[in-house]
Amino acid sequence: MNNELILRNVEKHISLNEDEQKFFLSLLERRVLKKKTLFLQPGEVCRHSAFVVDGALKSYTVDPDGKEHILSFALQDWWISDLYSLISQKPAILYIEAIADAEVLMLSRDNQQLLFEKVPQFERFFRILIEKALVANRQRLIDNLSSTAEERYLRFLEKYPSVPACVPQHNIASYLGITPEFLSKIRARLARGEGKGS
């Protein structure tokens, strides 16, 4: 059953009794997204966090030259949203889009407030989500400042081993901040067993 997934996700950090579980589930809205459907786009205000039950999403910006820069992926069992727009209720700058057909559970900002009032533990839960977002962002910045593309790619594989299966290569390149061609060459080199120099 679908709801098991999100309950287990939440119960990684807090524990709920049966009533709390039911109440939480009652606040969620299910939505199916076909590949390439936009869940959010710049200008809109982000009113929901989304929990991915199945499929894959990405969040990204498009720069003045029309190039796409991916900020995050979200596969099964991950949360995704534009945290900035969600918190501030100002217009988003990000796109959030389905990479593959997907199914998500949406929690609106209003329902989240209700949840906080009735089950204060959730304050803790979502605080932890923000912490993780902050840390991930910071770590990624440091990686970009200090490592080569090959190192970043290897670290990416360690950290998100399940991503490459669901996500086209050129999206991973965009996430790493390199061109698809160059990622391809890195992979070729690694496949030949060369870390870097023969």
Added chain:
Amino acid sequence: MNNELILRNVEKHISLNEDEQKFFLSLLERRVLKKKTLFLQPGEVCRHSAFVVDGALKSYTVDPDGKEHILSFALQDWWISDLYSLISQKPAILYIEAIADAEVLMLSRDNQQLLFEKVPQFERFFRILIEKALVANRQRLIDNLSSTAEERYLRFLEKYPSVPACVPQHNIASYLGITPEFLSKIRARLARGEGKGS
């Protein structure tokens, strides 16, 4: 008077009556930091946010090769802390250090809680600080993914025109993710009036 500065800083986003101002000020702790003094180091739990009354600080990590990577500067009228450690009360990974002799006003996590109870507006104020941190981080990631060092440097000058006066060049290079030598070359090129090509 020193306290005027922080009051005006806070009142950019919320407005306080006289009692609230006094209460707020009573929770702050003044501290003077000599150049090169550490305000926070990895392993410690970050218990304070710091408002810079005067001088300059930086936050950074040191990678396995011993290279320093600067995450943020803080000059007069800025806040600085390790947001992750502060929120989660887990050990920090960052250093925070005085670049020049500095004077800060510290707000401890406990006093911050008191403040939230007595003057709930401050919830809003600190939420705005987190939003800004998130946005700045995101924007910087995108810049690093999409722009050359020269573009990043120019954008840095626009965004923080007052920083170069207080901060040694090699620190700016570290912030931008390039070597001091290369930053020097960029500056030479720009000084010659060449944006890039003759």
Added chain:
DNA sequence: CGCGGGTTTGATGATGCTCAAGCCCGGTGG
């Protein structure tokens, strides 16, 4: 004066981009 740090300059080489072509492979229409 001499020392030490930060910045500059130059030569050389690695890293990553651009452009252009080829390949693989799953659809789609005849």
Added chain:
DNA sequence: CCACCGGGCTTGAGCATCATCAAACCCGCG
């Protein structure tokens, strides 16, 4: 069933960006 796309991945040649190393310079300070 096959021919033909078209999108994504790969390959290669040539070029821009940026790092490394070493030396010189500049300047404040003991």
